[in-house]
Amino acid sequence: MDIIRAIEAEQIKKDLPNIEVGDTVQVYYRIIEGTRERIQVFEGTIIKIQGESSRKTFTVRRLSYGVGVERTFLLNSPRISKLEITRKGKVRRAKLFYLRDRQGKSAKVKGRTNY
Template sequence: MSYQELIEQLQTKECKPNLPLIGPGDLLKVGVLIREGNKSRIQPFQGTVLGIHSNQASTTVTLRRLTKLVNVERVLLIHSVKIASIQILRRYKVRRSKLYYLRSFHSKKNRLKQKLS
């Protein structure tokens, strides 16, 4: 067995089996597991997907949200143990795979058109 085949086997074990199909522009609600001392809780993080970097077990999603006039970006590993749940709240119509241009817009200019399903 070659080195690459061994890595592929390990990565397929680490991947979560039933994840929703995530695309750029989607509005996601991700439950992130947070440990504080001996306690752990699930904190929701809701934001728009700016981009996806897919690489089997190390797939990352960049989420962005506006909180009290401050833009917050977070890069999350999809197959991480710290991700408890992923929900797609809305899908938006976009024509690019990376939506980094949304960083320069504020509040009302930051709106996307919703997909009709």
């Protein structure tokens, strides 16, 4: 098992910020279409973080034209070119699934000022 942990340790990115559930983030994701490559920004609130080490994933939710869109990203994926935290959130839960049922102001997460 030590061989597997050693391989996983090589694949972990060191330059990522410390993200938490409730944070509003911008994920710069590289999309490959045929021979072309472009970067698409996905901005939303982190509602779930799961896994550990190189298998860590996080789910980002945003509203797009009144429809909720969720996308799960691998934290250490080579396709993520940049990850920016735009706002820190103050939450009391590990998973924010209750945001799926809410719209408008009730779907907002309180901001944290001391970070």
